[in-house]
Amino acid sequence: MQTKAYIWVLFAAMLWGTTGTAQTFLVGDAHPLTIGAVRLAIGGFGLLLFVWLSGALRGARIPWLWVALSAMCMALFQPFFFSAVQLTGVAIGTVVAIGSAPAFSGVLEALIVKRRPERVWVLSTLLAITGCILLFANRDNYIVDPIGVLLALLAGLSFAGYAMCSKNVLGVMDVVPAVAIIFSLSGVGLMPFLLFLDTGYLAEPRNLLIVAYLGLAATSLAYLLFSSGLKTIPSSSAVTLSLAEPLTASILGVAVVGETLSGQSWTGVALLLGGIALLAFRKENGKA
Template identity: 50%
Template sequence: MLNQRSALLVLLAAVLWGTTGTVQTFAPQGASPISIGAFRLAVGGGALFLLMIAAGKLQLKNWPIRPTILASLSMALYQPLFFSAVSMTGVAVGTVVAIGSAPILAGLLEWIVQKRKLSNLWIFSTILSVTGCSLLFSNRESLIIEPVGILLALGAGLSFAVYTLVSKQLISNRSSLSVTAVVFSFSALCLSPFLFLSDMTWIFNASGVAVSLHLGLAATAAAYLLFAKGLMNVSSSTAVTLSLAEPITAALLGVFLVGETLSTYSWAGLVLILTAICLLMSLTNRQDQGKVISKN
């Protein structure tokens, strides 16, 4: 059952990520998306680092520097790339390209770098989920096809795919807490200039504090720690596809908390993504059963 439990951890992480958009709507006026992203990493990275020290996991001797830098830069780049893409192409196109391309790029990276054969069920599930993601965000707004914005969105998708692949390598011989803490601390340092270049007075507002704590502690520290733990027994390509539970959560929260409405196409997209997730869960269940049989 290790694979299934790990897949559930990834799904829970995606649910926490899915709260980001709704929570940001409660941020004070003047809080720019990039400043929120930078402060989110600062709070999350700081919390993870303190937790690592408290748990006695601070063991930096012989720490792999290059993959850590690659994972940290990937996570740091994701924030400005995604927010810039959304500002240029709109929420619908930017989100679909960034989130929808990540599973495909993760699978390609596994195939090219690790020579890992992709299962037919994963390919089918990924096609379903990407199609569902496209339908989910359809009719949200007029489409803006801005080439530079599309490239930035693809860069965001690639950043998340690289982060996932490298993080899986790092946790193979390090604790998930120490890997997540170190990576996010470096990521926060990379984005720290935005804290000085942006108007940060919004964090002194009561709603600003609440938003910062949720985004930093729940949607970053807790979510990425769960994601790292899930990666221990789930392939990076499967984990990235499972993370498409994020837009499902965001859409449902928008309906029930913000008062948004979804079109028939959007509801169909939700069903497709849920179907893809169920198929991947069945795949992890088969892998669990295969391990049990091989042991016997």
């Protein structure tokens, strides 16, 4: 039943939304790119060890082209997104990157698999993107850096590309070995960042536990759930539902970190919830 697939994707996005709150508990200075590299390495290599010991890779048919493209998209997302945030601020960088991903996903589906966007998907996506914009409005000073905006758009395209490419992988492979191989390759691609950036914070035991959570729960488990849902629903719908990530992050920011949201931001929360619920409700009742 497709309802479960949408729930898996929502749970995945909620786990992604915990990463910002988890990182606030890190001791010392930790560069976001090193966190991204380490979490991908832990998540990918941990799963790879599991599937290798379990024998799940024996005789597996691996579509290496789609695997490589998926890994490349996921690896590229990290530097694109974090560089965009650094250049143009958290608000603009996040809205452009996360908000553009559903649009890119719809375009990729139309061009590659010749699937025309449904009106319900268009409406729910517009609601969710508008909510995302309102949610992040006035979060910090706006710095509309053209290069930063371009990098944010590339981050959105990278995530949409990952969803599209990995769906082709999942058409051939089981979820666990597929995610294990893709994220192991992504982790390898980001290893050079660990050579040039400071990783001294990893010597702190508390930081190791937090990074382990980010790798095993917010990466391995989250992308297993996302991929499980992606097997049976369109990639454009999965990417739209992933907008639950900033929603979760904002709610945790209020409940755990002690942040405050303006009335405008709470309106954004309501629109995000409405867009996500509209998409899930439409599918649940089989009207698509």
